[in-house]
Amino acid sequence: MDFAERACDLVSLYEKGDWGMFHELGHNMQRYWWTWDGSVEVTVNLFTLYTMKHFLGKLGSESHEGLENSQSQEKIDRYVAGGRNIAVWNEDPFLALAMYYQLIGEFGWDALKEVFKRYENDSSL
Numbered sequence: 001m002d003f004a005e006r007a008c009d010l011v012s013l014y015e016k017g018d019w020g021m022f023h024e025l026g027h028n029m030q031r032y033w034w035t036w037d038g039s040v041e042v043t044v045n046l047f048t049l050y051t052m053k054h055f056l057g058k059l060g061s062e063s064h065e066g067l068e069n070s071q072s073q074e075k076i077d078r079y080v081a082g083g084r085n086i087a088v089w090n091e092d093p094f095l096a097l098a099m100y101y102q103l104i105g106e107f108g109w110d111a112l113k114e115v116f117k118r119y120e121n122d123s124s125l
Contacts, residue, residue: 049104
């Protein structure tokens with residue numbers, strides 16, 4: 001099924017969502033000033049997560065198996081124990097996304113929206 005067919009399949013979109021489609025659309029929302037080298041395929045999925053949660057009610061692993069809680073925590077624990085090497089972080093988009101997901105869980109979507117808003121409105125950032 002091509003992109004147009006998937007985009008028009010409203011039954012499937014409302015029931016399951018479409019991580020890949022939401023991911024690609026999310027690239028339109030990314031900004032270079034808060035997406036540093038190595039995180040392009042990570043921060044794009046913040047919009048995917050938001051769409052999956054707010055339009056479909058799907059959280060974490062319900063939206064993508066790469067965010068299964070115990071696996072995500074194990075990845076984070078290994079990353080921290082291994083010295084927090086940014087190259088490791090950059091190689092595993094779901095490690096990085098799991099860390100963002102923890103921040104969203106702790107501070108909420110409004111905090112992330114405020115960060116993006118400040119970046120948009122403050123040319124000194």
